[in-house]
Structures are given as structure tokens and as C-alpha cells.
Amino acid sequence: MSAYYRAHRALTSxxxxxxxxxxxxxxxxxxxxGEQxxxxxxxQLDGTCRRAPGDSAAAYRxxxxxxxxxxxxxxxxxxLSALPVSPTIPNPRTNGSTA
Structure with a gap:
């Protein structure tokens, strides 16, 4: 069962x-x-990067x-799609003021 189906079922139930x-x-x-x-x-790339009979060495490179x-x-x-998501919290910036 795909995650999409389970998400849809959870939302509609x-x-x-x-x-x-x-x-x-x-x-x-x-x-x-991400996998899809x-x-x-x-x-899509599979057929476009094969060497054609008329390709020069530069075209093939x-x-x-x-x-x-x-x-x-x-x-x-x-x-990246397999990594767990963790929030990125930026470091607080200081403007150098001591006031």
C-alpha cells in the first residue's frame, strides 16, 4: 500500500x-x-545521452x-528525499550593539 493511498485514506476517513x-x-x-x-x-535521460552513429568525439563528451x-x-x-526532516533554526544574529 503506497503512502499516497494511506494519506488519502487517513484524510477522507x-x-x-x-x-x-x-x-x-x-x-x-x-x-x-523523490524516488518516482x-x-x-x-x-527520460536514458535515450538522450547515448552515442549516435554520427556523433563526433566532442559531441559524445x-x-x-x-x-x-x-x-x-x-x-x-x-x-535528500530519504533524509529525515529536521527543522533548521538559524543562529541568532547580533548587530554588535552593547546597549
Missing amino acids: GQALRPAEAAQLLAELRREN LADAIAA KKSWTFATVMRVVANIRR
């Missing part, structure tokens, strides 16, 4: 989720969405560079 359950459900939903996005990007760059982005999407 009228039963309240405990905060821990809701947080876990949202984390699973974010992870699933990464898979879609990789599938450009394609391989593009492929490597996009695959790094895909890896970061997968990694």
Missing part, C-alpha cells in the same frame, strides 16, 4: 492521526515522491558530461 503517525506518513510520501521523480528523470551531471542530481534527489 475522518479519523485523526497521531502526530508521530502523520510525520511518518509524510516522510514515506516524500521518499516515494528520480526514476522519471533517469528514464558533451553527452557523457551531461549524463554524469544529471545522474549526480538524481542521486542527490534520492538521498
Whole structure:
């Protein structure tokens, strides 16, 4: 059962989720969405970066560079979507005033 289905069922059933359950459900939903996005990007890229019969060495280098760059982005999407969310609290700033 996907996280999307469970979230939809929880919202439409009228039963309240405990905060821990809701947080876990949202984390699973974010992870699933990140995986789907990464898979879609990789599938879209699969056919565009192959070496064509008429490609020069420079054109192939450009394609391989593009492929490597996009695959790094895909890896970061997968990694970031799997990380737990923690709030980022900025450090308090002081303006140097002693008053």
C-alpha cells in the first residue's frame, strides 16, 4: 500500500492521526515522491545521452558530461528525499550593539 493511498485514506476517513503517525506518513510520501521523480528523470535521460552513429568525439563528451551531471542530481534527489526532516533554526544574529 503506497503512502499516497494511506494519506488519502487517513484524510477522507475522518479519523485523526497521531502526530508521530502523520510525520511518518509524510516522510514515506516524500521518499516515494523523490524516488518516482528520480526514476522519471533517469528514464527520460536514458535515450538522450547515448552515442549516435554520427556523433563526433566532442559531441559524445558533451553527452557523457551531461549524463554524469544529471545522474549526480538524481542521486542527490534520492538521498535528500530519504533524509529525515529536521527543522533548521538559524543562529541568532547580533548587530554588535552593547546597549
